Amino acid sequence: MAAGTQILAPVAGEHRVGRTYLWVRFVAAAPLVALVLLLPLHSDVYGHVSAYAAIFVMVGLSMNVLTGYTGQISLGHQAFVGLGALTAANVVSTGVRPADGFSFAIGMVCAAAASGAAALLLGAVALRIRGLYLALVTLVFGSVFADAVFTLPSLNGQDAGVPAYRPSFMATEYRFYLFALAMALICAYVDVCVRRTKVGRGLVALRDNELVASAFGVNVLGYKLLGFTISGAMAGLAGGVFAFWEQAFSDKDFTAIAGFNLALTFVVVAVVGGLGNRGGVIAASVFFALVSPLSPFLEWFARQTHWATYYGNNKFYISNVIGAVLLLQTVILNPGGLGQVIRPFARWFGGHKFNLHDSDGGGVGTMEGSSVRA
Amino acid sequence: MHDALLAGSQFSGQINFLSPLINGIANGAAYGLLGLGLVLLYKSNRIFNFAQGEFATVGAIVTYVFYAGTGVLPKLPFFLAAVLGLLGSVGIALLTERLVIRPMFNRAKVILVVGTVGVALLLIGVEGLLPYPKTQSLPTISDVLKVQPFIGRIDNVPVLDQDIAKLAMLVVLAVGAFVFFRYTHTGTAILAVSQDATAARVVGISVERISLISWGIAGLLGGVAGILLAVPPTGSVTPGAFTGTTLTVSFAAAVLGGMTSLPGAFVGGLSLGLIEAFASADAEFVPGLNHVHSGQAELAVFLVLLLVLLVRPRGLLGQEA
Amino acid sequence: MSVLEVRDLTIRFGGLTAIDGLNLRVDEWEIVGLMGPNGAGKTTAFNCITGFYKPTRGRVYYQDRDVTKVPPHRKAALGIGRTFQNVGMVKSETALENLLTAQHTRAGYGAPQAIVGLGTVRQREKELTAHAEAILDLLGLADIRDRRIGGLPYGTLKLLELGCALATDPQLLLLDEPSSGMGPEESDELGERLLNLRQELGVTMLLIEHHVPLVTAVCDYVYVLNFGKLLAEGDPDHVRNHPEVVAAYLGGEAPEALAQTETPDDEPPADEAALAKPVKRTSAPRKTAQAKKATKAAPRRRPPAKKEAS
Ligand SMILES: Nc1ncnc2c1ncn2[C@@H]1O[C@H](COP(=O)(O)OP(=O)(O)OP(=O)(O)O)[C@@H](O)[C@H]1O
């Protein structure tokens, strides 16, 4: 028995409000759950877009762990997503169609492992290089990694790409969506576990100030690497799902200007969502998946007006502009991001009192850290 | 007609030292030109400006649309169009300062950098949405001056006049900017602000005005780079033309030169151009290296960047880390 | 047994010798003061002891073990807690979260378990929260439990930071100017609090403090630094009246120390024999510590076992 805890007897303190009205909250949450489960049933297109949104959520959570919690900026995250896709596709592409469940599962695990390892390498660099220079290194890393590895003819299936056949039990878009959703939920679960334990607290502490973190006993070097690895593994998993979403790996999705755009979109998702705020990042991920050039959502919207052709020709630029405007708006005017806006509601669902002006300490401001000196 | 000549040389030309050397210097001049603006803003504001590539693109596009008389626009003589292009770049840079940088003056630099990433993304998008022919290029020096294109040959490797122009302009701008910081009142004031904004304020320097000036100059440098680089055979006025690949290498060049040194941008630019060219050359003189892979040049750039940052963070000519 | 021994500690920053051959000792159950005018090298000494700075020469022994080269987070795990002169806590988190963060090394589970979310982790988290709340109560800070520490007044922050240091479960506590930002009354209260903490938790302390009444009230022994050199040592009353100390604090010129020592190119090798010798004190500490220790033998605390009564 520790003497410290002996005298420091725990006090009774129930700081959450009572659970009496919890059912109200369940009722309020029900439409959301119904939407997530039923809307993708509408048609194959809906299912397809929803699965894409789930993939984006995974990448968003990956950015949340790295930039939101660990405070390390990454402008090269497309490399990890791409590596996951490449790995999964190569593991599964035995030419068997449909793929068997076993090689499919192995493919997903390998995707996460490969990207986790790649991120660990980048993390090792981040131990020595910080701040602006790290931003630059990650940017160059992303494009170099994509251009040097994804274009290897032995890995990328040349012009045709590497086929990634879905296993038979995922034949319909809706079933594939459920799989993607399950993967996204796993990432969200890991995010929750990280944030609610000493792991997340250690990451946040080192994000804020490395000296303070180590005075609290956090192994700063190890935790930075851990942050990179978790984030990389999530991104790799997302990439694996992406390969099966597209049913092929094609290097063109991740190299050159497409890769660059993708990398910046991921940063936009994390910042607009509100760094370190899970709910906000998830919401932002879904939003940016819907307005991404790969999603038919805006196209449908354009078809209602007479802008369809214009949209068709300019979809990349349109989603660029949307992302950029929201990014700038967030950074300049609303540093807490979307998370700050939805936080009062999220807290209420979680059983806390409704408080409109409740801050979560997240957002762009967390990048500032604090100036404690040794 | 350049294209034909170039294509010819690629088949006939003996692969040797000379070809990558000349290509490397030509590309290096481009990196140096963009790098100058990056160094300037790092020197004055301590930030990395990820929108510098788009300042260049804007300059090139504005020049192009007036030179070609796109849509309702008047067709102007090249030099007039170029002046408008430069004004466009400067205008965008000033807007960036006023709308993005100024409101976040006291925020961490990383956040400002995220802001410049947003500006780059926005500019690429807006450029893309504008109706103008996106695959065109600006005229070369010889086209503008209506003279016979100069294509010198050294050992059968072509040397283009626009490459010489790039290099010459890079030297002029590097020296000019160096003199500006060393000998003019405004230049030293910019440096004073970057060293200690509070102290500079105390002695009566307007930090806001200095910031505006340095962004304006960065826009100007970007515009010059854009107009010189958006020429055939490789350059064009495509949206994001200088952000995709050129900007990253330019950053690496600036870091190699020492992020705070203007001559460093010149030296770093040329060095990286050469490193890239030799890394991707089908180089018979490197034993065992006769297979070319498209990622080689980028890999070399990345390794150089890492090496500099890990071993000598102040670069070749920088004064500080 | 000495808890902390610093032998011949020297650190240079370029040409400046911030600490020059410092010897000091902190025995179990003692509260030892470290005083000196601004820039004397007190904080630097802390940083050398906790591993944030690498000393140019000299050794640091913790519980008779050479820990000179042990990195800061390992020292925290060994039981050396510290506070920072300008408040070291996680700005974006609440008071409670800070106290939880500070219990990092005593969490009792590893990162892999945490990531997959084992049930035992959740159980431990509840216990950690209870412990954090107990510390808040002990310091009278229960009402700021869920406040983000960003906007709190400085004195409260200092107190909470002390709580965080306690939450690391230290056996040796290094406090850098704990009373700064506090008024005289709060400072008196802090003195009592420190004595109580020692009484109840058995924590040994080394504290940097300018506030003489506080030093007199709590310290058993005081070291005074000036320009990186030990100027005087002894019990508080002795030191307070020491002429050189008075002179140093009144801003009188320091004798030979002002002249910047030139850094010889090759450092003379540390005298191993000298390093092996335990640090001797020039006078005896106040008897209070020994007496108190006799009355209550504090059980040495270790990270708690898996089960704790709650
Ligand atoms: N990292 C460093 N690099 C260079 N010089 C340093 C460094 N840390 C401390 N110093 C110098 O060492 C000397 C001692 O500083 P220190 O902070 O230890 O003083 P102090 O006794 O804590 O003073 P105060 O009462 O003001 O806190 C000062 O001259 C300081 O400038």
Ligand SMILES: [Mg+2]
């Ligand atoms: Mg101090």
